[in-house]
Amino acid sequence: MSIRKGKNYPYGIHVKDMKELCAECPIIKMPAPKKVYISMSQHIGAPAIPIVNVGDKVVKRQLIGKESGVISANVYSSVCGTVVGIEDIVTASGLKMKHVIIENDGGDEEIFFDNIENFEPKTIIERIRLAGIVGLGGAGFPTAVKLSPSIKLDTLIINGAECEPYLNCDYRLMLENTEDIYRGVKYAALALGIKKIIIGIEANKPKAIEAFSKYHDIEVVVLKKQYPMGSEKHLIYCTTGRKVPCGKMPFDVGCCVQNIKTVIAIKHAIEDNKALSSTVLTVSGGGIKEPKNLRIQIGTSLDDIIEFCGGLVGDSVKIIAGGPMMGKAMIGTNSYTRKTNSGYLFLTDKETNVDEPTNCINCARCAKNCPMRLMPMYIESFALSGDFESAKKYGAMNCLECGSCAYNCPAKRPLVQSIAMAKSKIKELKI
Amino acid sequence: MANEKLYTFSSSPHIKAPTTTKGVMINVCIALLPAVIAGIVFFGLNAFLIIFLSVFGAVASEFIYLLIAGKKFKDIAKQFDFTSCVTGLLIGLSIGSQTPLYVPIFASAFAIIVVKMIFGGTGKNLVNPAVAGRIFAFMSFTTIMANGWLTPTSGEPITGATVLTGILGGADVSSLSILDLFLGVNLAGCIGETCKLALILGGIYLAVRGIINIGYPIIYIVVTGLFTVALNGFNFSYFLPSILSGGLMLGAIFMATDYTTSPNTTLGNVIYFIALGLVTAGLRQATGIEVVSFVILLMNLFVPLIDKFVINRPFGFVKQKKVKGE
Structure with a gap:
């Protein structure tokens, strides 16, 4: 019954929230597609091991991928049907992952836990x-x-x-x-x-x-x-x-x-004794005809989602899995819904920014806005000159990659990219 | 795949604020407009010519430098970010109206080519190009520059006797009209430095557009005033004349706040602007001449030092230290 105001934190940014596109759209259940592509690594840690074979009949919420270690997770089928393939697929985000492909036979049989x-x-x-x-x-x-x-x-x-x-x-x-x-x-x-x-x-x-x-x-x-x-x-x-x-x-x-x-x-x-087999995500942006909030079966392909949302309109230049600040850009539409997806955005060139980077003018907006109180311009220049030790000293490892720095950069520098590069180099070289 | 189109692939964030370097610099130019207009109103056609030639000299130098460096004219025009316009405007505003017309061109060319472009262009210069250009002009054409002042109403060039030098020379401060000082009426001085109202309007514009933190120039101006008062035996009648005379307003609002040559942290900036104020007041007192641009040039050189030692602590930093010490 108690409502209170949160503590004030002075560092962070204000972004145009663009939620009005579908904030008042109720969640719609998208019908299960004809084919689902269920990834075996929908989590941090070791990928799940497929325990079905091509040709096997599976029912909804049947275990198809078994966890392989402490930091791992089970994967369940999201439809009834037949396994038609277990393949390594390079998705549009550029990662190669093992997928179990199941052809949906439209059945409604389900397995529940005790x-x-x-x-x-x-x-x-x-x-x-x-x-x-x-x-x-x-x-x-x-x-x-x-x-x-x-x-x-x-x-x-x-x-x-x-x-x-x-x-x-x-x-x-x-x-x-x-x-x-x-x-x-x-x-x-x-x-x-x-x-x-x-x-x-x-x-x-x-x-x-x-x-x-x-x-x-x-x-x-x-x-x-x-x-x-x-x-x-x-x-x-x-x-x-x-x-x-x-x-x-x-x-x-x-x-x-x-x-x-x-x-x-x-x-x-x-x-309800149900295993995790569906997720809720937002499909939005200026490039999609009908922005929607969807309850969706895991493994649904992005092409099916686009079709369900009325198709693409205008000229979208970027497809993003996740939000616009931290989400990953995708090169095409061969992406399949995973447990962790929170949205797909289709951004037109008016919404996204593809300006070329110019010289840093030391305006220090990045440092002023960084929620972790880092100094992104220094970390970037250290990263670009290969001085990863100094990048670490300036706190590169604390970076959240939230994008507050690059959002406000008047020189449009790819600060997040450089800092992420420094982070992976620091890990790789064990500095 | 039904859709074979390839989409733009890039690192997050995928949305960005509309602010650009060009936008920032255009806003600074807009903020300088009141001072330009005031200068032309008070000093006439000559002021206009000087400002025009210094801006022209600055922009032309940048283009010529880049053409010699092998860039295509089309690319240079596309990437032109108006920083040289700001530099040119500041140089034009910070020299006297009777200065021969070749001086602003030389000053701008020096500022852009030697101070800015050779170090790598926008954002790479060690010191503020406009300040360095002005000082270059003063050093190279000492006699001419000293004779360049003009009291607007009398129309006669006068030698070296701006109000500031009068104050510093021990003139009676109580006889000064503060309002005249503030508006720049009947005042000898550089084209853009006499009308404080115009400069303050520009400063407010920059603060409203979020381009500068108005607190920093205020620190500079107030510290200068207070330290002058302190050096004159706490005679508070020195406060307003000292902050309203000379190039302090122009320097504090437009030159010292230059992004590239000021520190990157809040604390660093506070240190920098307090130091500017103290050194300005002290040197003015000791030398009896206007020193704002020299002080800015000098303090610009300390900025990398300040930035080395004053850095932000990451969120959660203090506790980590404690854990390490245990």
Whole structure:
């Protein structure tokens, strides 16, 4: 029942949020396509190992990829049908991944887990692991691992910030599946043995704030509309006032942050005995005819999604998986929905920026805006001159790659790209 | 695949703010317009010619340099970012109206070619090109420059006796009309430096457009005024004349705030502008001449040093130190 304002954090940027394109569109269930391409690495860590063969009949929510290690996750079929191929496919994001291709026969047979008898942390975490739930905000870290920290935590924070422009899927879920989120959160809290639950929601979503104010045991924290409020470290600071030290994780300050979609998946796995086989995502941008929020079967191809949304209009120059600030550009449309997808954007050349970079003029806007208080212009110039040691000294490893620096750069320098390059070089050379 | 079209592939972020270097520089030019107009109103056609020639000299030097460097005219025109316009305007505004017309051209050419382009162009210069160009003109044409002042109403060139040198020479400060100083009426001086109102309007415009932090020039101006007061036995009647005379306003608002030659952190900037104020007041007192551009040039050289030692601490930095120490 308590609503309070979040702590103010002075560093960050204001971006045009463009959410109006489909903020008020209810989530529509997209019919399962004729063929699904289910990736075996939809998470951080080791890819799942396919346990079906070409020609096998599978039913919906049947295990087709088995986890292969602690940091890994099960993958389930999202349709009924026949396995027609297990192939390495290079998707439009440039990564080569093993996909199980299933031809949909339109059947509605489904497999469910058994009912959980006793609700203990151990059984809950085991069920979450079994259901193949990973962090659905984008990182894809196995949730079962995240819910079994080595130290005792005291606060569970639900990330309802959704600070990326264009995306609305979390917002729609907060309005339409409020009760599911509440129940999922309670299970996550039970698994962690935590009483204190906070949900952080940006101030531009008053309806979502209203929806959660009815629960007496969840504290609603209204966050300033600012990018990147959905970053774990900033969410923790603004809701609890705790600073996650550089190079440390949220659990080092006693917090666990969960995504809206993840807690809904937890609810479905525990109460409805369903494995994770679908996701909710936003299809938006000036280049798509009908922007929509969709509930979609995992493995649906982007071409099918484009067709369902009325096709492309105008001249889109960029297709992005995820939000426009941190999402990945794709070279074509051979992409298949994964658990962690939060949206597909089709941007026209008016919306996106393809200006050539010019000389840095040392205006220091990047340093002024960096939410991690880094100095991107120095890290960039160190990275470009190959001095990765200095790049590390200037805090390159703390970079979130949120894009606040490059967003405001008047010289249009590719700061995120250079810093990401420095980060991978620092890891590679073990500096 | 149904759709064989290839799309643009690039690193995030995929949306960017509309601000560009060109836009920033055009805004600075717009902010300088009130001073240009005031200069032309007070000093007449000659002022216009000087400003025009210094801008022309600056832009032409940049084009000639790049043509010699082997770039195509079309590319140069496309990449032209108006920084040389700003440099030219500042040089034109910071010399006297009776200066011979070849001086602004030489000053601009020196500023652009030697100070800016040889070091790598926009953003790579060590010192502010406009300041260096002005000083180059003063050093090279010492006698001519000193005779270039003109009191607008009398129409006669006068030698070296701007209000500032009068104040520093011990003239009675109480006889000065602060309003005249502020508006630039009946005042001898450089074309763009006499009308403080026009400069302040420009400064406010830049602050509103988010191009400069108005706090920094205020620090510079206030520190200069206060230190002058302190050096004169805490006689507060020196405060307004000292901040309203000479090239302080133009220097503080438009020259010292130059992105390339000012520090990159808030703390660094505060240090830089306080130092500018102290050195300006001190040197003015010690030498009896106007020193703002020399001080900016001098302090520009300390900027890399400030930037080396004053850097931002990453979010969560302090706690990490503690953990390391345990």
